Amino acid sequence: MICEPAASQSFGAFNSTTATVEWRAVDDGKPFAIIQRWHIADNDDPDKNGRPTDKSLMVVTRLPPGPVCHVAYVDVRANPNPNELARKAADEIARDFKCGKDEVKIIGERGRAVELAKR
Numbered sequence: 001m002i003c004e005p006a007a008s009q010s011f012g013a014f015n016s017t018t019a020t021v022e023w024r025a026v027d028d029g030k031p032f033a034i035i036q037r038w039h040i041a042d043n044d045d046p047d048k049n050g051r052p053t054d055k056s057l058m059v060v061t062r063l064p065p066g067p068v069c070h071v072a073y074v075d076v077r078a079n080p081n082p083n084e085l086a087r088k089a090a091d092e093i094a095r096d097f098k099c100g101k102d103e104v105k106i107i108g109e110r111g112r113a114v115e116l117a118k119r
Contacts, residue, residue, distance in 0.1 A: 015040050016054075022083075024090040033094035034061050035086045037076070040116045055113035058086040062094040069099035073118075078111025 015038060022035040039054035047053050056076035062069055072089035076082045089107045106114055 033090040057113040058082050060090045062097050067099035071097040072105045072107050074107045075111035075113045079108040
């Protein structure tokens with residue numbers, strides 16, 4: 001059985017994703033990456049009810065052939081154009097990224113969401 005690296009990549013408890021996934025594909029339609037928005041719980045920044053606030057993070061994930069894993073993070077609040085940065089990262093990094101050897105790239109400005117993701 002092959003275990004994909006992405007199966008063990010997470011951001012801790014009480015995090016979630018949106019239902020929308022953007023597929024990045026080559027000209028023949030074969031996808032090579034996805035982009036998905038994650039909401040990372042910030043336990044150090046509670047709302048008025050004492051619940052953790054969410055910090056948004058765009059996550060670029062590489063798809064087969066080869067292992068599946070996170071390749072890039074874009075902090076949504078810290079960057080005025082997070083979707084464009086995530087698309088550029090997917091198109092330029094995902095296909096050649098070596099899961100388990102290359103480190104996940106931080107694209108654009110670092111913010112609280114990246115800080116939480118890298119813990």
